[in-house]
Amino acid sequence: MSVLVLRNGEAADVRKIPSLSVTDFRRVVLEEVARGSRIAAFFGRPDHERMRLVAVLANAAEATLSLCSAEVGDAYPSLTPDCPQAHWFEREIQEQWGVRPEGHPWLKPIRFHRPYRGGSVGEVLPGATDFFRVEGEEVHEVAVGPVHAGIIEPGHFRFQCHGEKVFHLEISLGYQHRGAERALAGGPGKRSIPIVETVAGDTTIGHALAYAEALEGLGRTRVSARAQALRGIALELERLANHAGDVGALANDVGYLPTAAYCGRIRGDFLNLTALLCGNRFGRGFVRPGGVGFDLEPARASQLLERLQRALEDVRVAVNLLWDTSSVMARFEGTGEVSRQTCEELGLVGPAARASGVERDARQDFPAGIFRFAHIPVSTCDSGDVYARAYVRWLEIQRSVAFIRDQVASLPSGETLVKTAPPGPDRICVSLVEGWRGEICHVATTDEAGRFAAYKIVDPSFHNWIGLAMALRGQQISDFPLCNKSFNLSYCGHDL
Amino acid sequence: MWNELLARIRQGHRTTDFPRSVPAMPDRFRGRPIIEAGKCVEGCRECAEVCPTGAIVVGGGVKLDLGRCLFCTECTNACPRGAIRFGQDHRLAASAREDLMVTGEAPTLAKALDEEARRLFGRSLKLRQVSAGGCNACEADVNVLNTVVFDLGRFGIQFVASPRHADGLLITGPVTANMKLALQKTYEAVPTPKIVIAVGACAISGGPYADHPEALNGASSSIPVDLYVPGCPPHPLTILDGLLRMLGQIPTSDLR
Numbered sequence: 001m002s003v004l005v006l007r008n009g010e011a012a013d014v015r016k017i018p019s020l021s022v023t024d025f026r027r028v029v030l031e032e033v034a035r036g037s038r039i040a041a042f043f044g045r046p047d048h049e050r051m052r053l054v055a056v057l058a059n060a061a062e063a064t065l066s067l068c069s070a071e072v073g074d075a076y077p078s079l080t081p082d083c084p085q086a087h088w089f090e091r092e093i094q095e096q097w098g099v100r101p102e103g104h105p106w107l108k109p110i111r112f113h114r115p116y117r118g119g120s121v122g123e124v125l126p127g128a129t130d131f132f133r134v135e136g137e138e139v140h141e142v143a144v145g146p147v148h149a150g151i152i153e154p155g156h157f158r159f160q161c162h163g164e165k166v167f168h169l170e171i172s173l174g175y176q177h178r179g180a181e182r183a184l185a186g187g188p189g190k191r192s193i194p195i196v197e198t199v200a201g202d203t204t205i206g207h208a209l210a211y212a213e214a215l216e217g218l219g220r221t222r223v224s225a226r227a228q229a230l231r232g233i234a235l236e237l238e239r240l241a242n243h244a245g246d247v248g249a250l251a252n253d254v255g256y257l258p259t260a261a262y263c264g265r266i267r268g269d270f271l272n273l274t275a276l277l278c279g280n281r282f283g284r285g286f287v288r289p290g291g292v293g294f295d296l297e298p299a300r301a302s303q304l305l306e307r308l309q310r311a312l313e314d315v316r317v318a319v320n321l322l323w324d325t326s327s328v329m330a331r332f333e334g335t336g337e338v339s340r341q342t343c344e345e346l347g348l349v350g351p352a353a354r355a356s357g358v359e360r361d362a363r364q365d366f367p368a369g370i371f372r373f374a375h376i377p378v379s380t381c382d383s384g385d386v387y388a389r390a391y392v393r394w395l396e397i398q399r400s401v402a403f404i405r406d407q408v409a410s411l412p413s414g415e416t417l418v419k420t421a422p423p424g425p426d427r428i429c430v431s432l433v434e435g436w437r438g439e440i441c442h443v444a445t446t447d448e449a450g451r452f453a454a455y456k457i458v459d460p461s462f463h464n465w466i467g468l469a470m471a472l473r474g475q476q477i478s479d480f481p482l483c484n485k486s487f488n489l490s491y492c493g494h495d496l
Numbered sequence: 497m498w499n500e501l502l503a504r505i506r507q508g509h510r511t512t513d514f515p516r517s518v519p520a521m522p523d524r525f526r527g528r529p530i531i532e533a534g535k536c537v538e539g540c541r542e543c544a545e546v547c548p549t550g551a552i553v554v555g556g557g558v559k560l561d562l563g564r565c566l567f568c569t570e571c572t573n574a575c576p577r578g579a580i581r582f583g584q585d586h587r588l589a590a591s592a593r594e595d596l597m598v599t600g601e602a603p604t605l606a607k608a609l610d611e612e613a614r615r616l617f618g619r620s621l622k623l624r625q626v627s628a629g630g631c632n633a634c635e636a637d638v639n640v641l642n643t644v645v646f647d648l649g650r651f652g653i654q655f656v657a658s659p660r661h662a663d664g665l666l667i668t669g670p671v672t673a674n675m676k677l678a679l680q681k682t683y684e685a686v687p688t689p690k691i692v693i694a695v696g697a698c699a700i701s702g703g704p705y706a707d708h709p710e711a712l713n714g715a716s717s718s719i720p721v722d723l724y725v726p727g728c729p730p731h732p733l734t735i736l737d738g739l740l741r742m743l744g745q746i747p748t749s750d751l752r
């Protein structure tokens with residue numbers, strides 16, 4: 001066998017991952033991608049004195065995760081020229097471990113930190129890199145960030161423009177790098193949960209769930225049906241709050257203030273439902289390995305349903321104003337188009353991919369927990385523009401509400417929290433969760449003592465930042481805020 | 497147009513009348529911790545041992561540093577006697593770092609700025625927000641103050657797009673090494689006199705990222721801080737309460 005096949009959340013002996021030659025590794029990855037798999041994770045990890053590359057290839061049609069690995073020296077032939085979706089992963093591998101993907105067309109840092117191994121290098125300064133430049137007398141460059149005009153996270157954007165028209169946008173991140181992933185190694189420990197809950201704070205439930213499912217897989221802990229349902233409810237509440245907020249923010253960026261004002265408030269109504277569940281608007285403390293930290297008693301459940309219904313009615317009125325307003329539609333339609341082919345080639349995920357007609361949703365493709373029993377129809381749109389990204393969110397709002405209603409109505413009885421077994425030694429587990437931005441992938445590996453030898457996090461933003469850059473091609477620079485909001489990616493989730 | 501008018505009527509008036517009254521918090525909301533050291537078992541250190549950020553010190557009573565606290569319930573779950581629990585009080589902000597220590601005594605809340613500063617900022621405070629490693633939860637609940645629910649503008653407080661238009665900074669995140677220079681430059685670009693507000697456990701102490709080589713244990717590591725707003729993230733009302741107390745818009749004696 002050239003790959004180890006796993007299911008979402010299933011653990012295996014890490015030594016069973018086939019160790020291939022670099023040539024075979026490249027061939028296997030390219031063949032898997034050619035037959036419809038997508039790179040969910042691709043990373044380096046130290047293996048005794050050498051480095052090992054590990055690829056996790058997600059096949060949606062078969063609901064399988066195929067793992068393979070190869071031992072490498074200081075360089076190997078890059079996959080990116082044959083498989084563009086590897087591009088960001090290979091830049092990360094070079095930055096973290098100093099393993100050079102030769103022939104990579106775009107090799108530069110993604111987070112600007114010192115490498116994890118090798119001799120000392122000089123000071124690493126964020127944004128200090130050669131930006132792609134378009135030459136020509138009438139071409140000019142616009143630089144934005146890292147500190148932005150609004151209340152948002154930092155990042156640097158470099159536009160190559162001809163007049164108003166953007167030829168190319170380069171996105172340079174790393175300002176939010178806090179060492180989250182590195183600090184998880186050696187765990188699980190006291191700070192593991194606070195760190196995964198703040199990998200991307202607006203995705204607290206999503207990342208905590210991916211972590212919990214990985215840990216439960218490693219220790220073979222069985223979580224009660226009740227806890228699984230409650231986790232699903234919390235995950236969908238998180239989606240509701242963020243989607244409602246995003247639709248409002250899109251309205252704001254085209255100057256349509258009614259929907260902006262209403263949705264800004266309704267987003268808070270959804271966050272307050274999460275607070276009803278666990279006391280914190282972002283779901284801190286709710287998902288715990290072994291289950292959930294808080295139960296949903298009948299009185300609380302009926303209050304949840306009642307407030308959910310009111311919020312749905314409010315958001316319905318607010319969002320439908322958009323589709324009925326021609327000045328809004330004129331700005332949404334045809335802006336920031338990303339083709340289906342681009343989505344497939346770059347491996348985009350989440351609402352951004354679904355808005356380009358790609359039926360990709362980890363809840364359907366790699367179901368875990370409650371999603372093995374309750375299915376949420378995948379919402380897609382075809383046009384790939386800002387309108388499609390807004391409309392997919394609206395479809396998902398309606399479907400998430402329906403899902404929560406069903407779950408609350410048929411909540412199984414049982415324990416909310418069971419004690420987790422410690423992770424077994426030398427094991428690997430991949431967990432995928434469809435967060436509101438898209439697929440969250442955690443890959444946990446343990447050492448011979450059952451501690452995390454490495455903990456790999458792939459936030460959906462890791463896949464999707466390049467999608468935003470592609471959406472801006474040929475657009476007016478004044479449409480950047482609108483396009484940016486239509487993706488609404490995480491800086492800290494990317495920077496880790 | 498009719499649809500817009502109907503929608504407007506339907507959405508109604510949503511602004512709270514805070515600070516005249518305080519909206520009810522959810523029953524599971526974790527506000528100011530309450531310590532009853534009298535209940536402690538001699539030699540027990542359970543709460544301190546499970547705390548992910550070392551916020552609790554046991555010895556001569558129990559002290560909890562709100563600047564480090566993530567409000568995560570590990571301590572309350574671990575305590576065998578119920579000597580530590582989270583109350584419903586949303587008022588947590590303080591003007592001095594040492595005032596964030598919860599001991600069981602009456603809390604010292606944020607003080608109003610001096611008379612001259614209040615004359616300058618009391619009715620118009622323009623802030624520049626800098627996220628320096630924040631996870632977007634603090635940012636989101638600062639942003640929410642601009643919605644119709646809290647309507648920050650009615651207090652004369654506004655977030656502006658340039659440090660040169662600002663009277664001060666509101667900082668979130670542990671201050672990553674990669675943001676240190678940008679934060680310094682932003683601070684220097686704000687005209688003097690200026691104020692600095694640190695929001696969230698990360699910006700006060702580094703939070704879960706304390707002592708990481710990639711981050712700097714909060715804003716006060718590089719610039720002076722005038723107001724600390726604890727939480728992970730703080731509730732929007734906690735942030736608003738801190739801002740209004742600093743501006744003297746809630747009297748210090750008012751414990752609502």
